[in-house]
Amino acid sequence: MVTNMNVEQAIKERRAYRALDLVDITEELIQKLAEAAQLAPSCFNNQPSRFVFIHTPKVLEKLHPVLTRGNKWVEAASLIIVVYSQRDLDCKLPGRDYYLFDIGLSTAFLILRATELGLVAHPIAGFDDEKVKEILDIPQDMTVITLVIVGKHSETISDLLSEKQASVETNRPPRKTVEEFISIR
Numbered sequence: 001m002v003t004n005m006n007v008e009q010a011i012k013e014r015r016a017y018r019a020l021d022l023v024d025i026t027e028e029l030i031q032k033l034a035e036a037a038q039l040a041p042s043c044f045n046n047q048p049s050r051f052v053f054i055h056t057p058k059v060l061e062k063l064h065p066v067l068t069r070g071n072k073w074v075e076a077a078s079l080i081i082v083v084y085s086q087r088d089l090d091c092k093l094p095g096r097d098y099y100l101f102d103i104g105l106s107t108a109f110l111i112l113r114a115t116e117l118g119l120v121a122h123p124i125a126g127f128d129d130e131k132v133k134e135i136l137d138i139p140q141d142m143t144v145i146t147l148v149i150v151g152k153h154s155e156t157i158s159d160l161l162s163e164k165q166a167s168v169e170t171n172r173p174p175r176k177t178v179e180e181f182i183s184i185r
Helices: 007-013 027-038 057-066 069-076 098-116 130-136 163-170
Strands: 050-054 079-085 119-123 144-152
Touching: 007 098, 027 050, 027 079, 050 057, 057 069, 057 130, 069 144, 079 098, 079 130, 098 119, 098 144, 130 144
Parallel strands: none
Antiparallel strands: 050 079, 079 144, 119 144
C-alpha cells in the first residue's frame, strides 16, 4: 500500500471507481481509517460522526439487498463503512443542519487516507437507510448519511457495472471549471 502521498496527491488520485478487487481488511487498516476521521475538525469538537466498519462476508451479504439496482457493483467490496449521526450530536444553529458539514469533513478525511493507502473509498447514496439501520441495529433517531465502499481498484471491468459506469472507469468524468463554482469579490 502507498504511504508517501501528500494531501494534494491524494486529492488528485482519489477516484470513485466501481471496478473493485478484494483487499485484505485488517484491524490495523480500520484503525488507520478511523484515526483519520477522528482528526477532522467539528463544531466545538463535538465529533458527531459515527461509523460502522463492515468487512465480514456474512454481514456484507446482508447489506446487498438494501442497495439500489445501480449499486450492484458494491457486491465486490471488501469493506462497507456506514456513516451516520443525528442533529443533536453537534452544534444546533437556526436554519442549519451543521452536523452534516462535520460528518462530511470526517468522511472526506477517511476517504483521503484510504486513497493514500492505495484503496478506493467510494461514497454512495443509493441504499435503503431504514433497512441499513435495522440490519446493523443503528438507533431509529439516527440518520444514515452515506455508505463508503472500499476495495482495491481493478483493471478488469466487472460485469456488475452498467455500460455507463464502465465507461467512467478509464476516464475521469469531466469536472466543472473553477470559474463555474467560485465567486471572488
